[in-house]
Amino acid sequence: MIKTESFYDTPAPAGLTGIKAWLFTHDHKRLSLMYMWAILFWFVIAMIFGLLLRTELMSQGKTIMGPEMYNSLFTLHGVIMIFLFVIPAIPAIFGNFFLPIQLGTDDVFFPRLNLFSWYLYMFGGVFALISLFSGDGFPDTGWTFYVPFSVEANSNVSVTVMAAFILGMSSMLTGLNFITTFHRMRDKRMGLMQIPLFTWSLYATAWVQILATPVISITLVLVVVERLFSIGLFDPDKGGDPILYQHLFWMYSHPAVYIMILPGMGVISEIIPVFSRKSIFGYKAIVWSSMAIAVAGSLVWAHHMYTSGMSDVSVFVFSLLTFLVAIPSAVKVFSWIATMHRGSIEMTPPLLLALIFIYLFSIGGLTGLVLGAVGPDIHVHDTHFVVSHFHFVMFGGTGFAFFAALHFWWPKMFGIMYEFKKAYIGAALTGIGFLFHYVPMFILGLQGMPRRYYDYLPKYETGNFLAGFGGYLLCIGILIMFVNLFMSFKKRVPAPPDPWGATTLEWTISSPPPVHNFIEKPRIMEYPYDFSEVARRVEKAEK
């Protein structure tokens, strides 16, 4: 490998220096890092909010905050986690960095639009901050902004809603950029079935983003319009129908769940074969299941509304469709496990995190079926069971995929290695804390404890205390993981171009990559997960 200047030392466009080299950059790698710091900031904020919520619930009655504050905090926790962390996290950070490289090209198709998306993201974040410190107090509607409360509440809902609108634009433009890059910038010799699975998953995600995001945009616009002009489109007194709001809202927000999980699945599909030293099982099945999830996932939104009073026919149809989504998801889980079967497994922190992902995501998926079936759903609707279910998928799934991606690509992005032992401890603690935190919520939910309630009956106290205790374990685990990663900046143990023995294109270039990614023409393999060469290399080293 020729020694080359990394993108840190080469501004793009050329000539920019200092902070300008970052703020006006067109380089997808610099943008990815800028996203990373902003997203991590919001993640930590929302995590602290979550921890405060669970601390409040650890004992009956008032513990550390009043009920209004509690309502605001769960709203903010939801809004920030969804719109500022989970949706952008993997596509904006790792997608921006690695999608062009995995396609064998030098940047995304619209580099300036990419920069614009980043500014929209920051702008949306600033709006969210403004909504906190202006007007008549924090928004307290819950992240779903359900009418009529969101229209009538005195709190600062309009600004928060506008923030969500802007963030939606940002994620949609990123999706648009990825699709165009995928089709027009891909190396000419790379056929569709030679594309790495992470990029495939981002492609499927991008379609959902473009398909669904405008619906939330118009819904949020309507909330603001209603607040300003009180037309009454969702107000029964004026002839409106509040249920229609729920339909419009979930028409986006359910597909958004797949915007969140699909990139995570893509990350896992990269990590599992690398550390099993074995070609991924069912490459085509995984590609097709990504697309199938994107399509089927767009048609299941009303399963959030079984108790809203819609007709039995729609309840039946949406329940059936919901069950269909489980099939492509299961195809992926089985493919990952089949990949590991008889592989030559090498344990590393990213693999451990990926394994935790598979375990937690499976639980999240299976409990999703409980909620997808109408009978049990009516029993546990709006209880802690639901809270636990979607945290298993969003956090146990996407969250852990995000951590896994951080540990997997960290050496490539920064050119340095982190310490394995601390990473293991952090990951294991996060996993254990996670189970302590969320399993009690399943039980609480089945016993009938509603979500979003400030106080509860004495019989729920043990469960809530355990959950709070788990929350602290979880946060300590995450803290250890992050501190360990950040310590690597201090020690600066250089990482080789391919520390893991991986096969996709990003591992063929130096760490960190040069500004145009490829110095010489990338060598496109016939099949992206062919480990025969890696195996030969290892054998030679052993001799």
Added chain:
Amino acid sequence: MNKRIDKTGIKIGMWLFLYSEIILFGGLFVLYAAYFYKYPEFFSEGGKELNRVIGTVNTIVLLVSSFTVAASITAIQRKAKKQAVLFLIFSILCGVVFLVNKYFEWGAKFHHDIYPNSETLNSGEVGLNIFFGLYYIITGLHGLHVIIGMILLSISLVFVLAGKVNESRFSMLENSGLYWHLVDLIWIFVFPLFYLVL
């Protein structure tokens, strides 16, 4: 980055964006459908109060302007800069005419105390309130798109005058033109839904 210009790629990006705009209006059309089903008689009553003449004039204005935008793109490809400029100015003027008409149309409604949260609508039938609410939101959002389209066309006009848009690089003009066609296309659906079928 500027060495190669992939016009197809730029167009793909633009079409994806236009598609998202259609979905944006799609949400409103869903509301229209649901409420039309719920209040058919009030929709027909409200629809009769809308001014068909102004609606028709506006439709013609937009269709003509769509043609002139397309003509200006062809003109620039044939290196006829002056023609292109004239066609563009005419299209922007059409946009102005459309908005002026809209202003008079809305103004007349306001004059009759028909606007969101007005006394007449609040105390009258709820079906009528929903109809006019949708009317204001949909035509209002469309009007906003007309304004955005005019801004885009104006920017393209400046670029044409400055020579930045020319026979070999006209993606900016072409995409602004596409956006203008979208504005037109949405109106083609809005017009019958509010003025004709009811």
